[in-house]
Amino acid sequence: MRSSTISASAVALLSGLASAQTFTDCNPTEKSCPADPAIGGLQVTDFTAGESSYWEVEDGTTMTYDGTLGAQFVISTATNAPTIKNIGYIMFGRIETWVRASAGTGIVSSFILESDDLDEIDWEWLGSNNAAAENNFFGKGNTTTYDRAQYPAVATPIDTFHNYTIDWTAKSTIWYIDGVAVRTLLYDDTQTVGGKNYPQTPMLVKMGSWIGCASEAAVTDPATAGTCSWAGGAVDLTKGPFTMYVKNVTIQDYGCATEYTYGDLTGDYTSITATGGCNADGSASKGSSSSSSASSGSSSSTKSSSGSSTLSTVTGTSSGIAVGSATGTATLSAGEKATAAAVSGSATGSSTLAKVTTTSDANSLKKPKHEYGMLDLGVMVLGLGLGYLVM
Secondary structure, eight states: OOBOOOOHHHHHHSTTTOSOSBOOSOOTTTSOOOOEEBOOSEEEEEGGGOOOTTEEEOTTEEEEEETTTEEEEEEOSTTOOOEEEEEEEESSEEEEEEEEOOOSTTEEEEEEEEETTOOEEEEEEETTOSSBOEEEEESTTOOSOOOOOBOOBOSOTTTSOEEEEEEEOSSEEEEEETTEEEEEEETTOGGGTTTTTSOOSOEEEEEEEEESOOOHHHHHOTTTHHHHHHHTSOOOGGGOOEEEEEEEEEEEESSOOSEEEEOSSSOOGGGEEEESOOOTTSOTTTSOSOOEEOOSSEEEEEEOTTSOEEEOOOOSOEEOOOOSOOOOSOEEEHHHHHHHHIIIIISSSOOOOOOOBOOSOGGGGSOOOOOOOHHHHHHHHHHHHHHHHHO
16 A cells, blocks of 8 residues: 555545555654554454444545444445544554455555554455455555565455454564465565564554546556556446445454553654553553444444544444453553563464453443552562563
């Protein structure tokens, strides 16, 4: 995916001409930026149950949800670029999703991890190719070359749901299709330029679909010809609507934290500070612990470019995650925490992460607040430090 620094509303309005959907509000390699709220644990979203509070709908996006097919990203006009993003960041982690890509020449379905400084890890599907998926990566928004993509074979990704997984650590990134590793990128791979372009900063998960080539005129325009060629040609909107489906998403944040902060302007993973302990419900520091609203049928949500939103009212039980426990408020290296989590056994191979369902109020899963004195904090910091020395 081509990366640039633009606003979310511009992405939605200019998707037909823009070369990508990616952007950043504040680039921490250029200036000091706010801390990123962390998922800090396991987060499971079941879109067949309806809209989820773990995800934010981007401006100009209308989402619908089906009890069998899950979240539906629909393109029917030239300005459609339906996109949702998670409320929390991960500092290394494992992301699994069940996706059925959209059909349509010129249509691109995307599932990406992106950081504030434009590190990026992708799964993408071209609507003109029903025999392969694309995986790719970018470091610090470096688009000087476009030779990093690979296209592993997959049976009918447009007609069939498949499991796509990314396992991302400080040492390597592995892409899986249906539990089988199809690519491994090492930190010091030649394409990462000695690790400089290796994705290594806190990532936000985004997904959606967009128009890679808006018209026949775009095919011959030097500014868009390259993207049009990659997308397979110009879209024919008379053959739409074009829909991408996502059943569910499981995210395991290997960094045990409530927020991540850039310590300097390098964009190096060793400079990232992880503050706080593991988040028991995967809701990030500002989110709800409800993974989705339950629904036996379908629902929809819309966010207009003006920022107002209309959300569907769905009744039933709520789902949440009750995994892990808070570990205090000490500040440790994000790399140390992520490495510890990966070593514990969740970093390799294909795994199935369990979801705990509850019928109680989603807010009841939030962590209780505690007040600690200076002596308590000192003891916790010392204990955590000794724990990591032992590990």
